[in-house]
Amino acid sequence: EIVMTQSPATLSVSPGERATVSCRASQSVSTNLAWYQQKPGQPPRVLIYDVSTRATGFPARFSGSGSGTEFTLTISSVQSEDSAVYYCQQYTAWPLTFGGGTKVEIK
């Protein structure tokens, strides 16, 4: 099983600041890495897939990067509506696995 480790668990940022969330895989997942955004009471939504492709409906301030085992989700200028929990997921091999989540809080 590929273990996905996210950090930090909680990130508190002020509007307009940059937010960076890290995700590490216990072995290479190639480019089979997605990020999901989940707001309270809602299902997750895919935000980034294939490491760096932004899903429809999300603004350009969201970006993904990385390769192999180290990945990063960046929000270039955080807005209040970005308050959510963010999960990384590998889909290179079953069992599919998610990171533990990063809660982004807006100061």
Place this chain on the structure above:
Amino acid sequence: EVQLLESGGGLVQPGESLRLSCAASGFTFSRAVMGWVRQAPGKGLEWVSDISGTGDASFYVDSVRGRFTVSTDSSKNTVNLQMTNLRAEDTALYYCAKRMRSNGGSYDSWGQGTLVTVSS
């Protein structure tokens, strides 16, 4: 527009069974890979199972293998999750989700979830 609608959740006692269903529409079901992802109260996401739209390939997380069975009904475009010998740790909101590509990919569509509570 892709729509996924889960049903079948409820309160059961440990050791009992439950069958979840997910009604899918808005895409070619036979070409999709469908999955179940669960989320325990206040916790993160846990992948449970995937199945091809044709039903000829299925996969499970170790903790449910042998207790849960995923299946499809292509005539109704539904995905089912038969859960037996339920445990307290199976308590969660169960989401049905569709994978982006016929050969995998991320989950690009999710239902609203159906809640399963296992408690005596």
